[in-house]
Amino acid sequence: MAKPQGFIDHVHPDYVCLLRKSLYGLKQAPRAWNEKFTSFLPSLGFTFSHSDPSLFIRHTTGGMIALLLYVDDIVITGSDSTGIHEVISELSMVFDMKDLGTLTYFLGLEVAKVQHGIFMSQTKYAKDLLAKTGMDTIKSCSSPCLPHYQMTKDQGTPLKDPTVYKSIVGALRYLTFTRPDIAYAVNTVCQFMTNPTDVHYAAVKRILRYLQGTLHKGLFYSSTGAVNNTVNVKAFCDADWAREVIQKRFTTGFVVYIGLCPVSWQSKKQGTVSRSLTKSEYRSLANTAAEISWIRHLLCELKIKIPRAPLLKCDNLSALALASNPVFHSKIKHLDNDFHFVRERVQHNDLCLEYVPTIEQTADILTKGLPSPIFRTHCVNLRLVTLAELEEGC
CATH class of the missing domain: 3.30.420.10 (Ribonuclease H-like superfamily/Ribonuclease H)
Incomplete structure:
Protein backbone atom coordinates (compact mmCIF):
# COMPACT_ATOMS: atom_id res chain seq x y z
CA MET A 1 0.00 0.00 0.00
CA ALA A 2 1.47 3.35 -1.03
CA LYS A 3 2.04 5.99 1.62
CA PRO A 4 -0.69 8.65 1.79
CA GLN A 5 -0.08 12.03 0.18
CA GLY A 6 1.59 14.52 2.48
CA PHE A 7 3.40 11.87 4.54
CA ILE A 8 7.15 11.88 3.93
CA ASP A 9 9.61 9.60 5.68
CA HIS A 10 13.03 11.15 5.10
CA VAL A 11 14.83 8.12 6.57
CA HIS A 12 13.07 5.55 4.34
CA PRO A 13 11.54 7.45 1.41
CA ASP A 14 11.07 4.26 -0.66
CA TYR A 15 9.19 2.30 2.01
CA VAL A 16 5.54 1.38 1.66
CA CYS A 17 2.92 0.49 4.27
CA LEU A 18 2.53 -3.15 5.27
CA LEU A 19 -1.09 -4.10 5.86
CA ARG A 20 -1.77 -6.31 8.88
CA LYS A 21 -5.29 -6.97 7.60
CA SER A 22 -7.23 -6.15 4.45
CA LEU A 23 -9.00 -2.82 4.29
CA TYR A 24 -12.42 -2.52 2.67
CA GLY A 25 -12.17 -0.98 -0.78
CA LEU A 26 -8.77 -2.34 -1.73
CA LYS A 27 -8.28 -4.79 -4.59
CA GLN A 28 -7.40 -7.69 -2.31
CA ALA A 29 -10.21 -7.06 0.21
CA PRO A 30 -12.96 -9.05 -1.57
CA ARG A 31 -10.68 -12.07 -2.03
CA ALA A 32 -9.53 -11.94 1.59
CA TRP A 33 -13.11 -11.69 2.84
CA ASN A 34 -14.20 -14.50 0.53
CA GLU A 35 -11.42 -16.79 1.78
CA LYS A 36 -12.32 -16.11 5.41
CA PHE A 37 -16.02 -16.68 4.77
CA THR A 38 -15.57 -19.91 2.81
CA SER A 39 -13.16 -21.28 5.42
CA PHE A 40 -15.80 -20.69 8.11
CA LEU A 41 -18.70 -22.41 6.30
CA PRO A 42 -17.47 -26.02 6.91
CA SER A 43 -17.77 -25.40 10.64
CA LEU A 44 -21.50 -24.89 10.08
CA GLY A 45 -21.82 -28.21 8.28
CA PHE A 46 -21.62 -26.90 4.71
CA THR A 47 -19.75 -28.76 1.99
CA PHE A 48 -18.27 -27.34 -1.17
CA SER A 49 -20.09 -28.14 -4.38
CA HIS A 50 -17.89 -29.84 -6.98
CA SER A 51 -20.18 -28.60 -9.76
CA ASP A 52 -20.23 -24.91 -8.83
CA PRO A 53 -17.45 -23.27 -6.77
CA SER A 54 -19.83 -20.56 -5.51
CA LEU A 55 -22.36 -23.08 -4.13
CA PHE A 56 -22.29 -24.57 -0.63
CA ILE A 57 -24.69 -27.29 0.51
CA ARG A 58 -25.78 -28.49 3.93
CA HIS A 59 -28.04 -31.52 4.42
CA THR A 60 -29.97 -31.70 7.69
CA THR A 61 -32.70 -33.88 9.17
CA GLY A 62 -35.17 -31.15 8.23
CA GLY A 63 -34.11 -30.94 4.60
CA MET A 64 -31.45 -29.16 2.57
CA ILE A 65 -29.88 -25.69 2.74
CA ALA A 66 -28.09 -24.14 -0.24
CA LEU A 67 -25.89 -21.05 0.08
CA LEU A 68 -24.83 -19.17 -3.03
CA LEU A 69 -21.94 -16.73 -2.63
CA TYR A 70 -20.87 -13.97 -5.01
CA VAL A 71 -18.02 -11.93 -3.49
CA ASP A 72 -19.86 -10.52 -0.44
CA ASP A 73 -23.45 -11.05 -1.61
CA ILE A 74 -25.19 -14.16 -0.29
CA VAL A 75 -28.38 -16.00 -1.20
CA ILE A 76 -29.62 -18.71 1.16
CA THR A 77 -32.47 -21.05 0.30
CA GLY A 78 -33.60 -24.59 0.97
CA SER A 79 -36.31 -26.82 2.36
CA ASP A 80 -35.29 -26.48 6.03
CA SER A 81 -36.68 -23.10 7.09
CA THR A 82 -35.59 -23.53 10.72
CA GLY A 83 -32.06 -24.42 9.64
CA ILE A 84 -31.90 -21.36 7.40
CA HIS A 85 -32.66 -19.03 10.32
CA GLU A 86 -30.04 -20.81 12.41
CA VAL A 87 -27.41 -20.36 9.69
CA ILE A 88 -28.22 -16.65 9.37
CA SER A 89 -27.89 -16.21 13.15
CA GLU A 90 -24.58 -18.08 13.29
CA LEU A 91 -23.14 -16.10 10.39
CA SER A 92 -24.27 -12.80 11.93
CA MET A 93 -22.34 -13.62 15.11
CA VAL A 94 -19.05 -13.83 13.17
CA PHE A 95 -19.58 -11.45 10.24
CA ASP A 96 -21.14 -8.01 10.00
CA MET A 97 -24.17 -8.95 7.93
CA LYS A 98 -27.54 -7.47 7.06
CA ASP A 99 -30.53 -9.72 6.44
CA LEU A 100 -32.54 -8.22 3.57
CA GLY A 101 -35.37 -10.72 3.93
CA THR A 102 -37.06 -12.56 1.09
CA LEU A 103 -35.10 -12.41 -2.16
CA THR A 104 -36.48 -9.75 -4.51
CA TYR A 105 -33.38 -8.32 -6.23
CA PHE A 106 -29.92 -9.78 -6.71
CA LEU A 107 -27.17 -8.51 -9.03
CA GLY A 108 -29.68 -7.00 -11.46
CA LEU A 109 -32.05 -9.98 -11.36
CA GLU A 110 -35.57 -9.33 -10.10
CA VAL A 111 -37.32 -12.21 -8.34
CA ALA A 112 -41.05 -12.23 -7.61
CA LYS A 113 -43.02 -14.95 -5.85
CA VAL A 114 -46.20 -15.88 -7.68
CA GLN A 115 -48.71 -18.65 -7.32
CA HIS A 116 -47.10 -22.04 -8.08
CA GLY A 117 -43.59 -20.68 -8.61
CA ILE A 118 -41.29 -17.69 -9.03
CA PHE A 119 -40.85 -15.13 -11.79
CA MET A 120 -37.38 -13.88 -12.73
CA SER A 121 -36.71 -10.86 -14.93
CA GLN A 122 -34.29 -8.00 -15.57
CA THR A 123 -36.84 -5.28 -16.31
CA LYS A 124 -35.08 -2.50 -14.40
CA TYR A 125 -31.73 -3.44 -15.93
CA ALA A 126 -33.23 -3.33 -19.44
CA LYS A 127 -34.94 0.03 -18.77
CA ASP A 128 -31.68 1.52 -17.51
CA LEU A 129 -29.87 0.25 -20.61
CA LEU A 130 -32.44 1.79 -22.94
CA ALA A 131 -32.31 5.10 -21.06
CA LYS A 132 -28.51 5.09 -21.16
CA THR A 133 -28.49 4.61 -24.94
CA GLY A 134 -31.32 7.09 -25.58
CA MET A 135 -33.51 4.33 -27.02
CA ASP A 136 -36.27 4.42 -24.39
CA THR A 137 -38.74 6.23 -26.66
CA ILE A 138 -38.13 4.35 -29.91
CA LYS A 139 -40.65 2.20 -31.73
CA SER A 140 -40.44 -1.50 -30.93
CA CYS A 141 -40.05 -4.43 -33.35
CA SER A 142 -41.26 -8.04 -33.29
CA SER A 143 -37.92 -9.90 -33.20
CA PRO A 144 -34.31 -9.14 -32.17
CA CYS A 145 -32.83 -9.90 -35.61
CA LEU A 146 -33.89 -10.30 -39.22
CA PRO A 147 -34.85 -13.83 -40.34
CA HIS A 148 -31.91 -15.78 -41.83
CA TYR A 149 -29.83 -12.60 -42.19
CA GLN A 150 -26.05 -12.96 -42.17
CA MET A 151 -23.63 -10.13 -41.39
CA THR A 152 -19.95 -9.99 -42.29
CA LYS A 153 -17.10 -8.04 -40.74
CA ASP A 154 -16.52 -5.92 -43.88
CA GLN A 155 -20.05 -4.57 -44.17
CA GLY A 156 -20.57 -0.86 -43.62
CA THR A 157 -18.32 1.93 -42.42
CA PRO A 158 -16.19 1.44 -39.27
CA LEU A 159 -17.36 3.41 -36.25
CA LYS A 160 -15.16 6.30 -35.18
CA ASP A 161 -15.57 5.40 -31.51
CA PRO A 162 -16.34 1.69 -30.93
CA THR A 163 -16.51 2.19 -27.14
CA VAL A 164 -20.27 2.75 -27.12
CA TYR A 165 -20.83 -0.36 -29.23
CA LYS A 166 -18.73 -2.51 -26.89
CA SER A 167 -20.44 -1.10 -23.81
CA ILE A 168 -23.95 -1.83 -25.11
CA VAL A 169 -23.07 -5.33 -26.32
CA GLY A 170 -21.47 -6.14 -22.97
CA ALA A 171 -24.63 -5.03 -21.18
CA LEU A 172 -26.77 -7.12 -23.55
CA ARG A 173 -24.71 -10.21 -22.74
CA TYR A 174 -25.63 -9.86 -19.08
CA LEU A 175 -29.28 -9.49 -20.06
CA THR A 176 -29.28 -12.98 -21.62
CA PHE A 177 -29.31 -14.46 -18.09
CA THR A 178 -33.11 -14.20 -18.14
CA ARG A 179 -33.70 -13.54 -21.84
CA PRO A 180 -32.73 -16.55 -23.96
CA ASP A 181 -34.80 -15.07 -26.80
CA ILE A 182 -32.02 -12.54 -27.53
CA ALA A 183 -29.11 -14.97 -27.05
CA TYR A 184 -28.55 -15.62 -30.77
CA ALA A 185 -28.78 -11.94 -31.75
CA VAL A 186 -26.35 -10.95 -28.98
CA ASN A 187 -23.99 -13.77 -29.94
CA THR A 188 -23.97 -12.42 -33.50
CA VAL A 189 -23.11 -8.82 -32.62
CA CYS A 190 -20.44 -10.02 -30.16
CA GLN A 191 -18.44 -11.36 -33.10
CA PHE A 192 -17.70 -7.82 -34.36
CA MET A 193 -16.34 -6.24 -31.18
CA THR A 194 -12.87 -5.68 -32.67
CA ASN A 195 -13.91 -3.39 -35.51
CA PRO A 196 -17.66 -2.66 -35.46
CA THR A 197 -19.33 -0.82 -38.31
CA ASP A 198 -22.57 1.13 -38.71
CA VAL A 199 -24.23 -2.05 -40.04
CA HIS A 200 -23.33 -3.94 -36.89
CA TYR A 201 -24.50 -1.04 -34.76
CA ALA A 202 -27.83 -1.10 -36.60
CA ALA A 203 -28.18 -4.76 -35.57
CA VAL A 204 -27.55 -3.74 -31.95
CA LYS A 205 -30.23 -1.07 -32.23
CA ARG A 206 -32.70 -3.67 -33.49
CA ILE A 207 -32.08 -5.74 -30.34
CA LEU A 208 -32.78 -2.64 -28.24
CA ARG A 209 -35.97 -1.96 -30.21
CA TYR A 210 -37.11 -5.52 -29.52
CA LEU A 211 -36.38 -5.05 -25.81
CA GLN A 212 -38.42 -1.85 -25.81
CA GLY A 213 -41.51 -3.88 -26.70
CA THR A 214 -40.75 -6.79 -24.34
CA LEU A 215 -39.39 -5.01 -21.27
CA HIS A 216 -41.49 -6.97 -18.81
CA LYS A 217 -40.73 -10.42 -20.19
CA GLY A 218 -39.07 -12.90 -17.90
Whole structure:
Protein backbone atom coordinates (compact mmCIF):
# COMPACT_ATOMS: atom_id res chain seq x y z
CA MET A 1 0.00 0.00 0.00
CA ALA A 2 1.47 3.35 -1.03
CA LYS A 3 2.04 5.99 1.62
CA PRO A 4 -0.69 8.65 1.79
CA GLN A 5 -0.08 12.03 0.18
CA GLY A 6 1.59 14.52 2.48
CA PHE A 7 3.40 11.87 4.54
CA ILE A 8 7.15 11.88 3.93
CA ASP A 9 9.61 9.60 5.68
CA HIS A 10 13.03 11.15 5.10
CA VAL A 11 14.83 8.12 6.57
CA HIS A 12 13.07 5.55 4.34
CA PRO A 13 11.54 7.45 1.41
CA ASP A 14 11.07 4.26 -0.66
CA TYR A 15 9.19 2.30 2.01
CA VAL A 16 5.54 1.38 1.66
CA CYS A 17 2.92 0.49 4.27
CA LEU A 18 2.53 -3.15 5.27
CA LEU A 19 -1.09 -4.10 5.86
CA ARG A 20 -1.77 -6.31 8.88
CA LYS A 21 -5.29 -6.97 7.60
CA SER A 22 -7.23 -6.15 4.45
CA LEU A 23 -9.00 -2.82 4.29
CA TYR A 24 -12.42 -2.52 2.67
CA GLY A 25 -12.17 -0.98 -0.78
CA LEU A 26 -8.77 -2.34 -1.73
CA LYS A 27 -8.28 -4.79 -4.59
CA GLN A 28 -7.40 -7.69 -2.31
CA ALA A 29 -10.21 -7.06 0.21
CA PRO A 30 -12.96 -9.05 -1.57
CA ARG A 31 -10.68 -12.07 -2.03
CA ALA A 32 -9.53 -11.94 1.59
CA TRP A 33 -13.11 -11.69 2.84
CA ASN A 34 -14.20 -14.50 0.53
CA GLU A 35 -11.42 -16.79 1.78
CA LYS A 36 -12.32 -16.11 5.41
CA PHE A 37 -16.02 -16.68 4.77
CA THR A 38 -15.57 -19.91 2.81
CA SER A 39 -13.16 -21.28 5.42
CA PHE A 40 -15.80 -20.69 8.11
CA LEU A 41 -18.70 -22.41 6.30
CA PRO A 42 -17.47 -26.02 6.91
CA SER A 43 -17.77 -25.40 10.64
CA LEU A 44 -21.50 -24.89 10.08
CA GLY A 45 -21.82 -28.21 8.28
CA PHE A 46 -21.62 -26.90 4.71
CA THR A 47 -19.75 -28.76 1.99
CA PHE A 48 -18.27 -27.34 -1.17
CA SER A 49 -20.09 -28.14 -4.38
CA HIS A 50 -17.89 -29.84 -6.98
CA SER A 51 -20.18 -28.60 -9.76
CA ASP A 52 -20.23 -24.91 -8.83
CA PRO A 53 -17.45 -23.27 -6.77
CA SER A 54 -19.83 -20.56 -5.51
CA LEU A 55 -22.36 -23.08 -4.13
CA PHE A 56 -22.29 -24.57 -0.63
CA ILE A 57 -24.69 -27.29 0.51
CA ARG A 58 -25.78 -28.49 3.93
CA HIS A 59 -28.04 -31.52 4.42
CA THR A 60 -29.97 -31.70 7.69
CA THR A 61 -32.70 -33.88 9.17
CA GLY A 62 -35.17 -31.15 8.23
CA GLY A 63 -34.11 -30.94 4.60
CA MET A 64 -31.45 -29.16 2.57
CA ILE A 65 -29.88 -25.69 2.74
CA ALA A 66 -28.09 -24.14 -0.24
CA LEU A 67 -25.89 -21.05 0.08
CA LEU A 68 -24.83 -19.17 -3.03
CA LEU A 69 -21.94 -16.73 -2.63
CA TYR A 70 -20.87 -13.97 -5.01
CA VAL A 71 -18.02 -11.93 -3.49
CA ASP A 72 -19.86 -10.52 -0.44
CA ASP A 73 -23.45 -11.05 -1.61
CA ILE A 74 -25.19 -14.16 -0.29
CA VAL A 75 -28.38 -16.00 -1.20
CA ILE A 76 -29.62 -18.71 1.16
CA THR A 77 -32.47 -21.05 0.30
CA GLY A 78 -33.60 -24.59 0.97
CA SER A 79 -36.31 -26.82 2.36
CA ASP A 80 -35.29 -26.48 6.03
CA SER A 81 -36.68 -23.10 7.09
CA THR A 82 -35.59 -23.53 10.72
CA GLY A 83 -32.06 -24.42 9.64
CA ILE A 84 -31.90 -21.36 7.40
CA HIS A 85 -32.66 -19.03 10.32
CA GLU A 86 -30.04 -20.81 12.41
CA VAL A 87 -27.41 -20.36 9.69
CA ILE A 88 -28.22 -16.65 9.37
CA SER A 89 -27.89 -16.21 13.15
CA GLU A 90 -24.58 -18.08 13.29
CA LEU A 91 -23.14 -16.10 10.39
CA SER A 92 -24.27 -12.80 11.93
CA MET A 93 -22.34 -13.62 15.11
CA VAL A 94 -19.05 -13.83 13.17
CA PHE A 95 -19.58 -11.45 10.24
CA ASP A 96 -21.14 -8.01 10.00
CA MET A 97 -24.17 -8.95 7.93
CA LYS A 98 -27.54 -7.47 7.06
CA ASP A 99 -30.53 -9.72 6.44
CA LEU A 100 -32.54 -8.22 3.57
CA GLY A 101 -35.37 -10.72 3.93
CA THR A 102 -37.06 -12.56 1.09
CA LEU A 103 -35.10 -12.41 -2.16
CA THR A 104 -36.48 -9.75 -4.51
CA TYR A 105 -33.38 -8.32 -6.23
CA PHE A 106 -29.92 -9.78 -6.71
CA LEU A 107 -27.17 -8.51 -9.03
CA GLY A 108 -29.68 -7.00 -11.46
CA LEU A 109 -32.05 -9.98 -11.36
CA GLU A 110 -35.57 -9.33 -10.10
CA VAL A 111 -37.32 -12.21 -8.34
CA ALA A 112 -41.05 -12.23 -7.61
CA LYS A 113 -43.02 -14.95 -5.85
CA VAL A 114 -46.20 -15.88 -7.68
CA GLN A 115 -48.71 -18.65 -7.32
CA HIS A 116 -47.10 -22.04 -8.08
CA GLY A 117 -43.59 -20.68 -8.61
CA ILE A 118 -41.29 -17.69 -9.03
CA PHE A 119 -40.85 -15.13 -11.79
CA MET A 120 -37.38 -13.88 -12.73
CA SER A 121 -36.71 -10.86 -14.93
CA GLN A 122 -34.29 -8.00 -15.57
CA THR A 123 -36.84 -5.28 -16.31
CA LYS A 124 -35.08 -2.50 -14.40
CA TYR A 125 -31.73 -3.44 -15.93
CA ALA A 126 -33.23 -3.33 -19.44
CA LYS A 127 -34.94 0.03 -18.77
CA ASP A 128 -31.68 1.52 -17.51
CA LEU A 129 -29.87 0.25 -20.61
CA LEU A 130 -32.44 1.79 -22.94
CA ALA A 131 -32.31 5.10 -21.06
CA LYS A 132 -28.51 5.09 -21.16
CA THR A 133 -28.49 4.61 -24.94
CA GLY A 134 -31.32 7.09 -25.58
CA MET A 135 -33.51 4.33 -27.02
CA ASP A 136 -36.27 4.42 -24.39
CA THR A 137 -38.74 6.23 -26.66
CA ILE A 138 -38.13 4.35 -29.91
CA LYS A 139 -40.65 2.20 -31.73
CA SER A 140 -40.44 -1.50 -30.93
CA CYS A 141 -40.05 -4.43 -33.35
CA SER A 142 -41.26 -8.04 -33.29
CA SER A 143 -37.92 -9.90 -33.20
CA PRO A 144 -34.31 -9.14 -32.17
CA CYS A 145 -32.83 -9.90 -35.61
CA LEU A 146 -33.89 -10.30 -39.22
CA PRO A 147 -34.85 -13.83 -40.34
CA HIS A 148 -31.91 -15.78 -41.83
CA TYR A 149 -29.83 -12.60 -42.19
CA GLN A 150 -26.05 -12.96 -42.17
CA MET A 151 -23.63 -10.13 -41.39
CA THR A 152 -19.95 -9.99 -42.29
CA LYS A 153 -17.10 -8.04 -40.74
CA ASP A 154 -16.52 -5.92 -43.88
CA GLN A 155 -20.05 -4.57 -44.17
CA GLY A 156 -20.57 -0.86 -43.62
CA THR A 157 -18.32 1.93 -42.42
CA PRO A 158 -16.19 1.44 -39.27
CA LEU A 159 -17.36 3.41 -36.25
CA LYS A 160 -15.16 6.30 -35.18
CA ASP A 161 -15.57 5.40 -31.51
CA PRO A 162 -16.34 1.69 -30.93
CA THR A 163 -16.51 2.19 -27.14
CA VAL A 164 -20.27 2.75 -27.12
CA TYR A 165 -20.83 -0.36 -29.23
CA LYS A 166 -18.73 -2.51 -26.89
CA SER A 167 -20.44 -1.10 -23.81
CA ILE A 168 -23.95 -1.83 -25.11
CA VAL A 169 -23.07 -5.33 -26.32
CA GLY A 170 -21.47 -6.14 -22.97
CA ALA A 171 -24.63 -5.03 -21.18
CA LEU A 172 -26.77 -7.12 -23.55
CA ARG A 173 -24.71 -10.21 -22.74
CA TYR A 174 -25.63 -9.86 -19.08
CA LEU A 175 -29.28 -9.49 -20.06
CA THR A 176 -29.28 -12.98 -21.62
CA PHE A 177 -29.31 -14.46 -18.09
CA THR A 178 -33.11 -14.20 -18.14
CA ARG A 179 -33.70 -13.54 -21.84
CA PRO A 180 -32.73 -16.55 -23.96
CA ASP A 181 -34.80 -15.07 -26.80
CA ILE A 182 -32.02 -12.54 -27.53
CA ALA A 183 -29.11 -14.97 -27.05
CA TYR A 184 -28.55 -15.62 -30.77
CA ALA A 185 -28.78 -11.94 -31.75
CA VAL A 186 -26.35 -10.95 -28.98
CA ASN A 187 -23.99 -13.77 -29.94
CA THR A 188 -23.97 -12.42 -33.50
CA VAL A 189 -23.11 -8.82 -32.62
CA CYS A 190 -20.44 -10.02 -30.16
CA GLN A 191 -18.44 -11.36 -33.10
CA PHE A 192 -17.70 -7.82 -34.36
CA MET A 193 -16.34 -6.24 -31.18
CA THR A 194 -12.87 -5.68 -32.67
CA ASN A 195 -13.91 -3.39 -35.51
CA PRO A 196 -17.66 -2.66 -35.46
CA THR A 197 -19.33 -0.82 -38.31
CA ASP A 198 -22.57 1.13 -38.71
CA VAL A 199 -24.23 -2.05 -40.04
CA HIS A 200 -23.33 -3.94 -36.89
CA TYR A 201 -24.50 -1.04 -34.76
CA ALA A 202 -27.83 -1.10 -36.60
CA ALA A 203 -28.18 -4.76 -35.57
CA VAL A 204 -27.55 -3.74 -31.95
CA LYS A 205 -30.23 -1.07 -32.23
CA ARG A 206 -32.70 -3.67 -33.49
CA ILE A 207 -32.08 -5.74 -30.34
CA LEU A 208 -32.78 -2.64 -28.24
CA ARG A 209 -35.97 -1.96 -30.21
CA TYR A 210 -37.11 -5.52 -29.52
CA LEU A 211 -36.38 -5.05 -25.81
CA GLN A 212 -38.42 -1.85 -25.81
CA GLY A 213 -41.51 -3.88 -26.70
CA THR A 214 -40.75 -6.79 -24.34
CA LEU A 215 -39.39 -5.01 -21.27
CA HIS A 216 -41.49 -6.97 -18.81
CA LYS A 217 -40.73 -10.42 -20.19
CA GLY A 218 -39.07 -12.90 -17.90
CA LEU A 219 -38.82 -16.58 -16.99
CA PHE A 220 -41.43 -18.41 -14.97
CA TYR A 221 -40.14 -21.27 -12.83
CA SER A 222 -42.97 -23.53 -11.74
CA SER A 223 -42.89 -25.26 -8.35
CA THR A 224 -45.09 -28.10 -9.63
CA GLY A 225 -42.40 -29.82 -11.69
CA ALA A 226 -40.89 -31.87 -8.84
CA VAL A 227 -42.68 -34.87 -7.34
CA ASN A 228 -41.25 -36.62 -4.25
CA ASN A 229 -37.96 -34.75 -4.70
CA THR A 230 -37.57 -36.11 -8.25
CA VAL A 231 -37.39 -34.22 -11.53
CA ASN A 232 -37.14 -35.04 -15.21
CA VAL A 233 -34.42 -33.54 -17.39
CA LYS A 234 -34.74 -32.95 -21.11
CA ALA A 235 -32.89 -30.86 -23.66
CA PHE A 236 -33.09 -29.59 -27.22
CA CYS A 237 -30.01 -29.07 -29.37
CA ASP A 238 -29.53 -27.74 -32.86
CA ALA A 239 -26.79 -26.55 -35.21
CA ASP A 240 -26.91 -24.18 -38.15
CA TRP A 241 -24.24 -25.43 -40.51
CA ALA A 242 -22.02 -23.11 -42.59
CA ARG A 243 -24.37 -20.11 -42.42
CA GLU A 244 -21.32 -18.01 -41.62
CA VAL A 245 -20.29 -17.23 -45.19
CA ILE A 246 -16.65 -16.31 -44.56
CA GLN A 247 -15.21 -18.96 -42.26
CA LYS A 248 -17.97 -21.58 -42.70
CA ARG A 249 -18.23 -22.06 -38.95
CA PHE A 250 -21.48 -23.36 -37.54
CA THR A 251 -23.59 -21.98 -34.72
CA THR A 252 -24.74 -24.42 -32.08
CA GLY A 253 -27.51 -23.90 -29.60
CA PHE A 254 -29.08 -25.88 -26.80
CA VAL A 255 -31.60 -25.42 -24.02
CA VAL A 256 -31.88 -27.75 -21.01
CA TYR A 257 -35.09 -28.12 -19.00
CA ILE A 258 -35.61 -29.37 -15.48
CA GLY A 259 -39.25 -30.31 -15.42
CA LEU A 260 -40.99 -27.61 -17.46
CA CYS A 261 -38.43 -24.90 -16.71
CA PRO A 262 -35.40 -23.93 -18.85
CA VAL A 263 -32.32 -23.74 -16.63
CA SER A 264 -29.43 -23.60 -19.10
CA TRP A 265 -29.06 -22.39 -22.68
CA GLN A 266 -26.31 -21.41 -25.08
CA SER A 267 -25.87 -19.87 -28.49
CA LYS A 268 -22.29 -20.14 -29.66
CA LYS A 269 -20.27 -19.99 -32.83
CA GLN A 270 -17.94 -22.99 -32.83
CA GLY A 271 -14.21 -22.76 -33.36
CA THR A 272 -13.99 -25.66 -35.83
CA VAL A 273 -15.28 -26.28 -39.32
CA SER A 274 -17.55 -29.27 -39.97
CA ARG A 275 -17.66 -30.95 -43.34
CA SER A 276 -21.38 -31.64 -43.24
CA LEU A 277 -24.57 -30.76 -41.42
CA THR A 278 -24.61 -34.21 -39.81
CA LYS A 279 -21.21 -33.73 -38.21
CA SER A 280 -22.11 -30.25 -36.97
CA GLU A 281 -25.30 -31.65 -35.41
CA TYR A 282 -23.25 -34.47 -33.87
CA ARG A 283 -20.91 -31.94 -32.25
CA SER A 284 -23.94 -30.08 -30.96
CA LEU A 285 -25.21 -33.31 -29.41
CA ALA A 286 -21.89 -33.79 -27.64
CA ASN A 287 -21.83 -30.24 -26.26
CA THR A 288 -25.38 -30.59 -24.96
CA ALA A 289 -24.63 -34.01 -23.43
CA ALA A 290 -21.74 -32.42 -21.52
CA GLU A 291 -24.09 -29.75 -20.14
CA ILE A 292 -26.63 -32.38 -19.12
CA SER A 293 -23.90 -34.35 -17.36
CA TRP A 294 -22.94 -31.26 -15.35
CA ILE A 295 -26.57 -30.62 -14.38
CA ARG A 296 -26.97 -34.25 -13.28
CA HIS A 297 -23.95 -33.92 -10.99
CA LEU A 298 -25.38 -30.74 -9.51
CA LEU A 299 -28.76 -32.37 -8.87
CA CYS A 300 -27.05 -35.36 -7.24
CA GLU A 301 -25.24 -33.03 -4.83
CA LEU A 302 -28.61 -31.50 -3.94
CA LYS A 303 -29.98 -35.06 -3.50
CA ILE A 304 -32.61 -34.50 -6.17
CA LYS A 305 -33.35 -37.74 -7.99
CA ILE A 306 -33.78 -38.18 -11.73
CA PRO A 307 -36.16 -41.15 -12.16
CA ARG A 308 -35.27 -41.73 -15.81
CA ALA A 309 -32.40 -40.96 -18.14
CA PRO A 310 -32.35 -37.37 -19.45
CA LEU A 311 -33.96 -36.98 -22.87
CA LEU A 312 -32.02 -35.16 -25.60
CA LYS A 313 -34.00 -34.09 -28.66
CA CYS A 314 -32.44 -33.40 -32.05
CA ASP A 315 -33.96 -32.73 -35.47
CA ASN A 316 -31.27 -34.56 -37.47
CA LEU A 317 -31.78 -38.31 -37.92
CA SER A 318 -28.26 -38.90 -39.25
CA ALA A 319 -26.68 -37.35 -36.15
CA LEU A 320 -28.88 -39.51 -33.93
CA ALA A 321 -27.75 -42.58 -35.86
CA LEU A 322 -24.08 -41.64 -35.44
CA ALA A 323 -24.56 -41.24 -31.69
CA SER A 324 -26.33 -44.56 -31.14
CA ASN A 325 -25.07 -46.95 -33.82
CA PRO A 326 -21.41 -48.12 -33.61
CA VAL A 327 -21.54 -49.26 -37.26
CA PHE A 328 -21.07 -45.65 -38.37
CA HIS A 329 -17.88 -45.15 -36.35
CA SER A 330 -15.65 -45.19 -39.44
CA LYS A 331 -17.48 -42.15 -40.85
CA ILE A 332 -16.61 -39.94 -37.89
CA LYS A 333 -13.29 -41.37 -36.72
CA HIS A 334 -11.58 -38.10 -37.67
CA LEU A 335 -13.54 -36.24 -34.97
CA ASP A 336 -11.92 -35.59 -31.59
CA ASN A 337 -12.38 -38.33 -29.02
CA ASP A 338 -14.12 -36.01 -26.58
CA PHE A 339 -17.10 -35.80 -28.93
CA HIS A 340 -17.65 -39.57 -28.77
CA PHE A 341 -18.61 -39.68 -25.10
CA VAL A 342 -22.24 -38.99 -26.09
CA ARG A 343 -22.33 -42.50 -27.59
CA GLU A 344 -20.94 -43.92 -24.36
CA ARG A 345 -23.70 -42.13 -22.42
CA VAL A 346 -26.33 -43.68 -24.68
CA GLN A 347 -24.86 -47.17 -24.37
CA HIS A 348 -24.84 -46.89 -20.55
CA ASN A 349 -28.46 -45.68 -20.56
CA ASP A 350 -27.41 -42.38 -19.02
CA LEU A 351 -28.93 -40.49 -21.94
CA CYS A 352 -31.83 -41.07 -24.32
CA LEU A 353 -31.92 -39.58 -27.80
CA GLU A 354 -35.13 -38.69 -29.58
CA TYR A 355 -36.00 -37.13 -32.91
CA VAL A 356 -38.02 -33.93 -32.85
CA PRO A 357 -39.49 -32.25 -35.96
CA THR A 358 -37.78 -29.01 -36.94
CA ILE A 359 -40.97 -27.02 -36.36
CA GLU A 360 -40.91 -28.17 -32.70
CA GLN A 361 -37.18 -27.65 -32.24
CA THR A 362 -36.99 -25.02 -29.48
CA ALA A 363 -33.21 -24.67 -29.88
CA ASP A 364 -33.81 -23.18 -33.35
CA ILE A 365 -34.23 -19.80 -31.67
CA LEU A 366 -30.60 -20.05 -30.51
CA THR A 367 -29.02 -20.80 -33.89
CA LYS A 368 -30.64 -18.45 -36.42
CA GLY A 369 -32.95 -15.52 -36.93
CA LEU A 370 -36.55 -16.70 -37.32
CA PRO A 371 -39.76 -15.25 -38.76
CA SER A 372 -41.97 -13.60 -36.15
CA PRO A 373 -44.67 -16.33 -35.85
CA ILE A 374 -42.15 -19.14 -35.26
CA PHE A 375 -40.08 -16.89 -33.01
CA ARG A 376 -43.06 -16.13 -30.78
CA THR A 377 -43.93 -19.84 -30.57
CA HIS A 378 -40.45 -20.71 -29.31
CA CYS A 379 -40.60 -17.83 -26.81
CA VAL A 380 -43.69 -19.49 -25.33
CA ASN A 381 -41.81 -22.82 -25.22
CA LEU A 382 -39.04 -21.07 -23.29
CA ARG A 383 -41.62 -19.99 -20.69
CA LEU A 384 -41.05 -16.31 -21.43
CA VAL A 385 -44.04 -14.42 -20.02
CA THR A 386 -44.86 -11.21 -18.18
CA LEU A 387 -45.90 -10.93 -14.57
CA ALA A 388 -49.27 -9.58 -15.67
CA GLU A 389 -49.89 -12.65 -17.83
CA LEU A 390 -49.09 -14.92 -14.88
CA GLU A 391 -51.50 -13.05 -12.61
CA GLU A 392 -54.23 -13.25 -15.23
CA GLY A 393 -53.61 -16.98 -15.61
CA CYS A 394 -53.90 -17.49 -11.86
